[in-house]
Amino acid sequence: MKLFILWTLLFISPFAFSQYEPIQSSGDIPKDLTTPSYIKYQQELENVDRSAKRRTRKNQKEFFLESNYAIDDLLKSGYVLFNDPVTNYVNEIAAILLKDDPQLKKELRFYVVRSASVNAFATGQGIVLVNMGLIAQLKNEAQLAFILAHEISHYKEEHALEFFLTSKEIDRKNKRGFLRRRDFNTTLAKNQFSKEQESEADELGLELFLKSNYNLRAVDGAFNVLQYSYLPFADVPFNKSFFEDDYLIFAPDYQLDSINAISQKANDDDTESTHPSLPKRRIAAANIIKNQSNEGRKDFIISESTFKTLQKKARYELLEYHLRNYEFYDAIYNSYLLQQDFPEDLYLKKIVAKALYGMTKFINARQFSEYEYDEKDLEGEFGSLVYFLNKLKRYELNALTLRYAYLLKNDFSDDVVFQNMIKDICQDFINIHGGTLKRFKEGRPSKSPPSPLTKPAEDASEEEKKKYEEIMEKRKENSRFVYFAFGDLLAQQDFNNLLTQCKNEKKKLKKSEESESSFLNANPSSYYSKGKFALGEQKILSLNPYYLKLKKGFEAPYLIQTEKSQNNFNNTITKNADRLNLKVIMLDAKDFSKKEVEAYNDLRDIQEWFGHQMEMGEDMEMIAFNQERINAIAKKYNVDSFLWAGVVSGKVPKSVVESFWKLLFNQLSWLYDLGSPKGESIIFSIVLDSKSGQPRMATFDLVEYIDHKDVINQRVYDILGQIKKRK
């Protein structure tokens, strides 16, 4: 029976084993992502209520400005998907809900966000965003429809703008009083208003939902999803046998005896929450739908199989999101859950290998504490896995990771990155635990207990006592499961070659460590570039050149000037590259035309990869989880390195004392200063090697000028010059 189900799933599954590729956006890039933010802002200014008071109009303009830029930052971050199967499905459900309101349908746009958190939200601009994590958790189409109806109501009632204006009013009125009390009062007041809005969205969302033919029971189901959103999408008991085989057996105490039960009762206290408590929401919703008939209503209007297929896709997607966020426990457990249906799926096994690899690297570098979970804080079966992984000692985890990854070696023989990962794990093992290698034995661990041994009497000879101690020590060692982790591998030539290679590398590493010094100088007092780099590149890929213009005192940013300066900065890079005969491929999320979806997808991957490299800093080297795609992208563009450059600039107040002395002793300098704004700029650049992720160049200049054109031009030319120059 199991085989039959497995075969069926194989047949209908849209993705083959080991070949799953993350969802990519496709088609034309929507206007939401290609229209500059300042243009959107100007268009929105037409919606300002001219009859309102001056303060209200000012607040409205502020809202339109800040919200447009904030939303655009998210839209252009690469996390938002468009024209993919999941987003298209969400749009289809929205179309069902809005079939009687074509005008509203025209105003709204729906996208899916590449995030594991269980959430959806609507913006004042008519964009509704649904997280992939939510789709992974839902039970049916009708639940998604209810959530969309709720979000649509937020937009329709202009809740975002209303909340912003009300918050401003609350802040203004609460200016008096002690600071702490004032903060608490304003927070409470804002939360209260937010709760009223949420209740209104529930009510109006239900009205919209009722007009469709979706099952009314989905409403309560949706609240269940929200209530248990902190849990994985299923609750399957975890057994340590998942990691065991004939050679690797864990002691019984590595299995958690009892887990924390999942709490059945939702918290009724919503005093400090922005949303009404779930019990209150359920009651309110039940009151609305109690007199409605559920006859003929369905859980699926579009297609049940489509929902299930896309939900499976969403669950597969979560795996990489978890890796990206270093949520290793979640990645392993979710893969474990999916392997219940697809036990032979190599992609799922690869995810486990990558998660173990990541965890091992962080633990070896002693930087795991911020990503560590405590099983005592967790509910459900997930706690068992966390307990198991936390129980492993460092060398035990290293051995498990090496074995697990090595056993997949032949399944991914063409995957250079995976092979490098195995080598890296082995290298770490040798570097840190190489001394324990001699304790690892060939053969299988004994499953039967040893025969009892009588302890020698007090008056026994020293030789007898010593022999007894030796036998007991040997039995103790033999009972350590981990020393058989390579029981079969040690008989293989390839594995031994790998160990030898890593031992040799360790010796080389020791010699080079003494002579190398990092060129990344973190000392703030030396924020200036010495111009010593010479990378010898003919071509480089520049991603998302960064620009930020700050107001006086380096506080808030000038949003519109920043955006315009950003465009000029791209031109500055391109022009200076031309001067140097250096080819620069520009990938900038703010600059794509609608046909450049491939570049958009590439940029998304590179950004995630770059973010990972920046996280690693100097203390850790770890192969990025999407390194295979990065290698393919680098090959496609024919580049070896990626450049990220940027400018942060702001005005600073002029010194009165300095002006006075200049007026007294050098009137010409004084005149010059009078017309010249005083400021500071930071101009930085980082070049990373596309294969290793290692920094090849990093410059960080603090300049005593605002971002004058000549200053920026000169610095960009200098940066590109160092990239072009040969040693």
Add this chain to the structure above:
Amino acid sequence: MNLKKIILFLIVLTFAFNGKSQNVPGYLGKRAFLDYNFTSPFLTFLPPSYTNFIHNFQFNYVIRRRSQIGLNYDFFSLKETNDDDFSFDGKLKGSSIGINFDWYNRRAIAPIGRYFRLEAKYLFGNYTHTFWNGTNFETEERKYTVPTFAFGLGTRRVFFDRMVYNVGGSVGYAILNADEKSSNALDLMRFTYFWRMHMGIGILLF
């Protein structure tokens, strides 16, 4: 070779070297620039300073990331004002040639930014002064050759990728012989050169 020919030659060089710049320090690969500076003593509004300007031409070449060397040429016509009915305004006409070494602060890349300067010049002056000697008016004429040193600082910027602007000041010292120290001419010279400010405009060459 007179001054006009030198300037013409350098202007021609600017256009001759207007091709793609190499990867060198400077501004977009350009290391050499020529500028004209208008120099005035400090406290310009006080007499006799308001008429005593010095015209200065410089040719600078960026030699390293934060330093440059230069040749400079001044010419001047300095007047002194006497209240005495029996003597007429003395005049010191002359020129100087010198070399300078500029270095920029560590956050700058030459030629943009704040710089410090050390300068050595040879000043060639011709002083004339008419006075009543009791019998008739006599004109005194005397030639001077005076070495001077100065330390200065300033700020330099570039506009339109070609124009160089700078502003600053300097404090100098003229090395005089014992018998030269008390003459009016050298008082004038010393006053004008001792403490001065400048503003200039120039052009990037190659």
